[in-house]
Amino acid sequence: MSGHLTPRPWPVPEGVEPFQRGQLENGGIEVDCYQYGGVLVAVAHADFLRLEFLSVKLGEDELQTNLLGFGATGDYTWCSLYLDPDLYLGHSPSELTFEFFVIADDDE
DSSP states (O other): OOSOOOOOSSSSOTTOOOSEEEEOTTTOOEEEEEEETTEEEEEESSOOSEEEEEEEEETTEEOOOEEEEEEEETTEEEEEEEOOGGGGTTSOGGGEEEEEEEEOSTTO
């Protein structure tokens, strides 16, 4: 098939910058969080078996989300979810806090 574009193996569109950077509590692995529309993507700078969002909070309130997917590319592991922007209307996405679940290898 000529003329088609193969999807990029990276979960964040080119030019989108992280709105928040942090570290996982266990091990200090850096995580970048991106937003485009209602999609949030967390990218860990590590080669884990799996990374997932456990919760997304605004202050003390946990917000309803929908898991979109997860994967790994090279030395990065990522997960994505949908969060309705109306749920934090009037707030910056940098005010959101995240909790993650990590499976580092097959033995966990």
